[in-house]
Amino acid sequence: MDILRISDLRIGFTVHGFSRDVVKGVSLRVPAGKTVALVGESGSGKSVISQAIMGLLPRAGAITGGEILFRDPLAPDTVVDIAALPPEGPGIRQLRGGRIGMIFQEPMSSLSPIHTIGNQIEEALLLHRPMPKPEARGLIEAMLKRVGFKNPQRAFGLYPFELSGGLRQRAMLAMALICQPALLIADEPTTALDVTIQAQVLDLMRDLQAEMGMAILLITHDLGVVANMADEVVVIFHGEIMERGPVEGIFRHPRHPYLKALLKASPHFDMQEGERLVALREARPRPAVARAAPAPAPRADDTPLLRVRHLRKTYVTGSRSFFGKGTLTTVKAVDDVSFDIRRGECLGLVGESGCGKTTVSKIVMRAITANSGEVVFDDGRERCDVLTLQGEALRSFRQRVQMIFQDPVSSLSPRMTVMNILREPLVIHDRGGPAEQRERVKALMQDVGLDVRYLNRYPHSFSGGQRQRIGIARALALDPELIICDEPVSALDVSVQAQILNLLKDLQAERGLTFLFISHNLAVVNYMADRIAVMANGRIVELAPRHVLFNNPVHPYTKALLRSVPFADLDRKLDFKLAAPTGASDDRQWGDAFRSGPDDAALTQLPLGDGHYVLARPNADARELVP
Known part of the structure; x- marks a missing residue:
């Protein structure tokens, strides 16, 4: 039985008196208990289709033809044509949030900042299932526990800004599922999440789907997520369906040129040295005029362009009352970080959100002040201590x-x-x-x-x-010598991402640029970087050349990150249960060799050869460090 069947759907938008079709005769189905992935670039019409199903089209948009037939398993003999319902009538209101739930792409902008998580879920529940508030609270706390909140009673009273990105997405999931819908629409539910948190959220969706028997319409541009989650795939481009079919056929025997191009545009770990991403449309169609980078003055030694040593940055959070009492907590955002960046190379800096990557980049840029440490910039003509620069010297440094x-x-x-x-x-x-x-x-x-x-x-x-x-x-x-790229492609589609990454590589080759490339997308870093530093809890836990790190990871955190990457390959499906179930940065799971012992033994960067370093106890058993 099909929970949802869309036939010849057409949606038009009228802007400044001009009408334009953005969805042009789309037909698809979502069978009961199955996951159907709707795949395409930004502007292809994916989200507009989901808005039409939920009755949430903007005022400028309207359904101009076709059907959206919804069959509720609780009343299988009744079929509702959502396209024919009044936009704000009781019919669509009864379905929206009740029998059809939705998770939006950005939970921070989808949740009210002035209401607690519990209040917002309670509103959704009582709207469709009136009941006494104590009973509603019990149901909500049970749902919060099911979606992974360790303390649901406390979570009920928290505001969205007090939660991490992963927990906000879990709160959205709880709100969408509190009324036990027959259909869940997930619109890019994991785009902004780290790979480990993404794996947890996807695993949670699969478990809840099996438990509640609901169907899922998964809207995404991540083909790795599609390969691991979908039963059927629908590929859309500029409002038209290019290809549809079971996930096996789509990945093993793609037919449409657009789908083949999407598969080639995604960076993956099997790429050969020098292999280039195949962008759908190159960012720079005409050949570039090569510019020679300014030649540094000759030096006897191989001094790095940027030398960072023992960088530390702490923040104090909490509040203090008028009488001096209160709770203040010191957070180590950056804790004894050291690395070098050589001229002309790309150093990748990877890790989960909150690990300290961006804080390090802001310290190097002098956007924030470090508590201690040393940052030395040496372009071959002049050597300067970045953290002590003032006035005109600092202004001059910012150009570089x-x-x-x-x-x-x-x-x-x-x-x-x-x-x-x-x-x-x-x-x-x-x-x-x-x-x-x-x-x-x-x-x-x-x-x-x-x-x-x-x-x-x-x-x-x-x-x-x-x-x-x-x-x-x-x-x-300003012809800089070092460019810091802070997640430069995380908000972009795969095809556009390929354009930007190729462009950055071309510019690096032409101008002799040096990059510090910050990302949580390991496949992107693998494509861009020469060496990779892995960061967790404010420290660099592993540093190695790209091929060494991906072939022989040593630190448990690095291994957990790699285990959590979804491949666009049906023969290498993600084992969700092994992908950092308690969070990759939980050092209790790392083993004695990789965390300070009861005697507060200091951790140090141990060399493993071939430029490979790992953060471990100096007296650690060598057998524990073997990949």
């Missing part, structure tokens, strides 16, 4: 280190045109006159594959990938 940010939307001013955004660094640092600056901006646009005719546009008129290219152009404006 630039940053590409994670979110291309919030990192670009909505009030400035692209011309002004790219000119701003040149104006601040007095690089040439107005005419020279405009010529430089045009050259930067060509370098990142954008048409110079776009210079008078504002950021909102660009796609996510184009906005990220503007961010890259801005970072290149």
Whole structure:
């Protein structure tokens, strides 16, 4: 029996009097108890279809044709055409949140910041199943426990900002499932999560699906998640279905060129040295004009471009009352971190959210101040201690280190045109006159594959990938020697991600750039980095060349991260039960060799050969360190 059957669905949007079809005759089905994955790029119409099913289309959008037939297992003889229901009538309200639940992509913006988790779930429950509040609280606490909250009584009274990303997503799942829906729509439910947390959330969805017998419509662009979760796959492009079928056929025998291109655009661990991602559309169609990087002065020794030693940063959280009482907690965000970045290389820095990756990058950029440690920048002409720079010396240093940010939307001013955004660094640092600056901006646009005719546009008129290219152009404006890439592709589709990664590699080769590449996506880091540092709980727990780290991981945390990566390969399915069930950063699971003992034995970086280091006790048994 099909819980949901969509036939020839057409959805149009009217903007400024002009009508445009965004969903063009889509047909798909979701069988009872099965998971159907709807796969495609941003703008393909995936989320619009989910909004139509939930009756949540924006005012500018309307269903212009077709059917959305919902058959409730509790009343199998009754079929409801959601497309024919009034948008805000009692019919759709009864289904939405009751018999059809939904998990949204970004839990922080989907949850109310001024209401507790318990209040929000209670509202959803009482709307569809009126009951006394004490009984409702009991049901809610039971559901919070089922979705993984260790203390559901305490979780009931917490606000969303007090929860991590993974726990917020679990709270969203509890809200969607509290009324035991027949159909769960999951719209990119794990896009912003680390691989270990993603594995936990996906495993939880599978368990609850088996327990409650519900069907799942999974909307995603991550083919690794699709291979591990879906029974059937529907591939959509520009509002039209390109290919559909069982997951076996889709992955083993793809037929449509678009699906084949999507599979080739995803970075994976089996890529050969020098192999390039195959982007659907290259970011830079015309060949670049190679620019020679400024040659450093010759040196007798092989001094690294950036040398970081014993970096520490702590934060004090909590509150203090008027009389000096209260609870204050010291959090070690960065705890004795040391590494080098050589000229022309890409050092990958990986780890879960909250491990301290971004804090390290902000200290190097002098955006925040370290408690202690040393950061030395040596470009072959001048050597400076970054943490002691002041005034004009600090201003001069900022030209040599630039940053590409994670979110291309919030990192670009909505009030400035692209011309002004790219000119701003040149104006601040007095690089040439107005005419020279405009010529430089045009050259930067060509370098990142954008048409110079776009210079008078504002950021909102660009796609996510184009906005990220503007961010890259801005970072290149001052010809820096080191670029810090902080999750530069985590918000992008696979196809756009391939464009940006290829572009960064090309620019590195042409300009002799050095990268510190921060990410939680191990496949992306594997594609970009020469060496990789793995960070957990504020410390670097393992550091090695890329091929050594992925072939012979030693630290339990590194192994847990690798076990949690979903491959777009049916022959290497993820074992959800082994993928860090208690969290990869829980050092109680690491073993005695990798954590301080009862005698507070200090941990140190032990060399394993071939540039491979692991954080362990100096007196650890060598057998425990064998991969």
